[in-house]
Amino acid sequence: MIDFSQLDKTIHEKGRLSIMTLLASRADSWAFQDLKFQLDMSDGNLITHLRTLEKFDFISGEKLSDGGRPQTLYTLTPAGRQAFIAYLSVLEKILDLGK
């Protein structure tokens, strides 16, 4: 029986799911300000979610400060991409069961 207990709880939270989706949507990395703008989150909220995802090695952040303002660029790690695909796969199975 497929249910939500098989879903990755780290990704399942709406804010973190949105972050993972954005990072999975492009091959390029995302700047903190771009994530903030797209997700309409406060700095504190976004940082908390990013740290959680970093702790689980789902994303990686790289600090850049060459030239202009310092900024942090975030990308999905291979483990994060795999976890995201697995998460989508479980969602799909749940939907298939309901047919």
Added chain:
Amino acid sequence: MTAREEAVEQLRIIRRVMERATIFRALSGETALIGGAAALAAAWLSEGRHGWAWASWWLGGLAMVLAFNVFQIFRMKAAHNRPFWSSGLRVAIRGALPSLIAGGFLGLLFVRSGAEKPAACLWILHYGLALLAIREFAPKSMVWLGWAFVVFGVGGLSGVTGVVDLFAQWASRTNGSQLMAIAFGGFHMIYGALIVTTATREESAA
């Protein structure tokens, strides 16, 4: 909420985020209005001129509108504290550039031989193709604008070359400036007015 309903809700979040992330409005409503007005002015100033004298008004107008569009994008990015050179902008340029280069070059070949009408049709057609090249991540209104240019460009070319009698009769009564005024002036003014008055419906993610 059942497991299925919750799964549907999670997928809805994913879809919404994906859509927001990929929509990029390369042409703001304000730029379209300025571009439309510049095209009408260029049409008036280039009327009765031929060859490079005709094209120089259009190329000058293009340079002015491009500069304004860059300023608009820069202003919007600065307002949201975001970098100018975003991936959306890069993808839009990569998608549109081949059509713009090909159309620009072909049009200039006809300008060189003093044939303004086919030059105008090729510029109109390829500008429309450039807009359609970025359709996957453009708002629907820009896709409609692209199709309007393509249909008008193809119709104009079929008239100018005498392929379709109905269009040929109409094309014989127009000149290059009028064709450019209808497309780059008229279409942009209509698009710009619609975007400016319905701005919240298709919020720019540029």
